[in-house]
Amino acid sequence: MKIIPLxxxxxxxxxxxxxxxxxxxxxxxxxxxxxxxxxxxxxxxxAILVTHHHPDHTGGVAALRDATGAQVFGPVGETMPEPxxxxxxxxxxxxxxxxxxxxxxxxxxxxxxxYFCPEVDGAPLLFCGDTLFSAGCGRLFEGTPAxxxxxxxxxxxxxxxxxxxxxxxxxxxxxxxxxxxDPANADLALxxxxxxxxxxxxxxxxxxxxxxxxxxxPFLRSREPALIASARAFDASAQDEVSVFAALRQWKNQx
Ligand code: ZN
Ligand code: FE
Numbered sequence: 001m002k003i004i005p006l007x008x009x010x011x012x013x014x015x016x017x018x019x020x021x022x023x024x025x026x027x028x029x030x031x032x033x034x035x036x037x038x039x040x041x042x043x044x045x046x047a048i049l050v051t052h053h054h055p056d057h058t059g060g061v062a063a064l065r066d067a068t069g070a071q072v073f074g075p076v077g078e079t080m081p082e083p084x085x086x087x088x089x090x091x092x093x094x095x096x097x098x099x100x101x102x103x104x105x106x107x108x109x110x111x112x113x114x115y116f117c118p119e120v121d122g123a124p125l126l127f128c129g130d131t132l133f134s135a136g137c138g139r140l141f142e143g144t145p146a147x148x149x150x151x152x153x154x155x156x157x158x159x160x161x162x163x164x165x166x167x168x169x170x171x172x173x174x175x176x177x178x179x180x181x182d183p184a185n186a187d188l189a190l191x192x193x194x195x196x197x198x199x200x201x202x203x204x205x206x207x208x209x210x211x212x213x214x215x216x217x218p219f220l221r222s223r224e225p226a227l228i229a230s231a232r233a234f235d236a237s238a239q240d241e242v243s244v245f246a247a248l249r250q251w252k253n254q255x
Pocket of ligand 1 (some may be wrong): 052054108130
């Protein structure tokens, strides 16, 4: 299996997974880069996985489905380009001979889902849309901080070697914030240098992996003393774990 991030718009990735013949794509906000990749690689599109309703994730779905007959999977609770197969935990999307387990991850949007495959060529694979980013997390457009924290906790409980395919190249700007709120974290400084070098060569910083994210992502580390202290410096009223998480997210919004 090959996993390829197709750049779209300014900072989106449309993930393409293929076995040399059949392909699936995740969150195709634009059909054009997908059509180009399919024709260049000689692939047939078998499935489209959608994580949430935002147009930068759904805009190309109808054109791709109409042209290829691909089966579309998406969340139960959101407005979607019909027709599609609607899923919620513990449903699974079966395609390319793989089984993608659905995880409900409300927060960025109310019905956001993620797709987890326990093994693709020896390691787990996660398509998490705009929930977990490398060194960051999605904005809370429709959900509460408590929901997003619970969603990230579910993702953080996946195996260390889970490859994390998120939908935006936000890593460097996320790292700026992470360094500000977690300045003594040596792993973070190392990863920042690595990510800077990748972006300087115009290479993606993704997929990330869960072991790394647990070490460097402030939104997976919001129960660590250093992050609690930073959150309280921003908002002294942040006492319990949800309000600490909320304070970090709010700070990032205005960073
Ligand atoms: Zn979104
Ligand atoms: Fe998005």
